[in-house]
Amino acid sequence: MTNTKSPKVSIVLVTYNRANELKEAIEQVLKQTYENIELLIGDDCSSDNTQEVIKSFNTNKIKNIRHKKNQGFFDNWQATLKYINSDYFIPIICDDDRLVDPNFIKDSICLFMQEDDIDMVFARVGTVINKKLTLQEHEFKNEYTGMQLVKDFYLYQKHLCLSTMILKKKYLDFFLNPNFKWDSSIVSNDQVLIYDILLHCKKIKFLNKVVYHWIREENIETFSNSIQSSVYAQLKNTTSLVEHVIPYLKEKNLEHLINSFDKYFLNHFEQMEMNYYLNLNQEIFEKLISENELKNKKIYIYGFGEVGIKLNDFLISKDIFICNFIDDIRKGEDIITFSNYLKNENEDSIIIIASYKRKIIHNIYKKLIQIPNKFKILELIDN
Template sequence: MDLQGKKISILMPAYNCEKFVERAILSILEQSYKNFELLIADDKSTDKTRELIDDFSDQRIIRFHNDKNEGYLKTCNKLFEQSTGDFISFQDADDYAHPERFEKLIEAFESNGDLMVAGSAVIRVSNDDEVLGELQFAQTTAEIRQALPKKFECIGSALIVKREVTERFGLYHEFFDRIGSEDLYWFGVVASVYQVKNLSDPLYYYRDNPNSVSRMIKGNVRKIMSKDFAVEGVKYFLKKRKVLFDDKYRSRSLELFLLGKGLCWQKEYRKGTAKIILSIFLNPFYPNSRVSTLKLYLPKLFKN
């Protein structure tokens, strides 16, 4: 199967990353695979990120800057809606890509006509470009599915996906807006339905940045519990083949439970226990894990 003529749409939201954004863009422009469009949106940065983006004149760069800060998820979804490629991929504005990243990923699709999503191993780098290590992921569909729903064998920004997958599932669910793990939930759902694969080649350089948005939790319990939301969402999809977060009744009950659990982890036992109890009352037909969690933290409530 010859896919070399297929177009890739690469989505790059950018926010306050003036130190890294030029390298991120150059790593795409210097790809050995040439048929792509790079859709970029500055998300109302307060530094020079937008100026640095606008300094590039390559015609493959298409800009959709935000007039107000929308957050990563909404910005990414907006760029996706403007994309025209046969494949959709990503590049975080503080990361960068191996020059053969897309060529090798497209070759994976050429060798397997049923493949719908592909990723790769990842190199972790510091803010000063020091190599911190390598992340390898399960490579076959069977291995990736076996790890679900508790483990997600990918870095979301290192993925590439055929458009027909997004035509069925869209991109990121807005339940995860500004809390993170939207890519993990999306990948878990898609991997449970379609053929997926990870290459052992490290083709993506992931910035292990302690100041990144994903690390700036600052006590936000919903952010702290974001991966747990993804786990429960995928678990529900595997069982019901339905999207949990489209059911406001069930998702609200789950949200109260996980927020309560997170508050208890932060030793706010009174607030946390109240939310766990409320989640049980809201959905008494799914009490097992919630009751066991309540039994764990209820004694601590009385001690405090």
């Protein structure tokens, strides 16, 4: 090791009127096995019992930063970042999400200590939908340059989360004095920051484990949920990243990177169609069961993603129960691979393809029709 000291790590947690969620978020951070941490909690002038929750933790690892007036999410975040006085930092943790790996900081600092020239360590993020964990699958390498991630930003964008990153303190300036103006009406501010940071990172290490859960509940209104409910808001959010970044790339003589956003746009248009149909879930699911006899049938849902989980919850509400999810990538106790399905259940069953992404539907359908007359195939969207 090149450094034997135990460097300090700051974690920034922002909150507003979510005292019930905040307690668990704090507890999860304090479970970190790495000792030399400080948790900076930015309270955006909450009117509930947030302060009581924070003060109930008797530890000098917490710095309680209560702002005198409500500033809004981004200003609260930036104001709290100014209190960082450490060697490394996690830029943000939200009160309704969870840092779930107790060894994340310890393992990251171990990498930093082994090689002085590492700028960032990042890990996987998992999405929890109605209390079920799903993962965006991608095959990562152990090491990258920032430019490698930038050139294929459309592939990595959904995997790059500020809450799963530990950065050297020198990158704090990107947050305190950003090259791009905050826009409180969009959610891509973090992506603008990530893109800019990547342009300057020479060495990045990847930890292949899920360290953070992004929690999505249908009955909780969040900024992200409201953006996804409107195609127009999504268009604004998608284009805002490029509108901010392209002038910067031209200024830095990096115009050759602009073409990479062609694929970024194509990827996001597919996601926007997915979100459009997600907002019609109830209508689509009702139509599915009205047009098909599903009760007392052997039913399998192909796809353990957001659509599959919500479809299963809907079917349960109608007293319709599936045998298993089928998924060839994700793993879990309720999930089998397609090859295992064929071994155990060849006849008289129904497979529902649970996706609104046409490319995925097409690929699954091609696989299914190679096994003729064994099962009935149902899709959620009309072609």
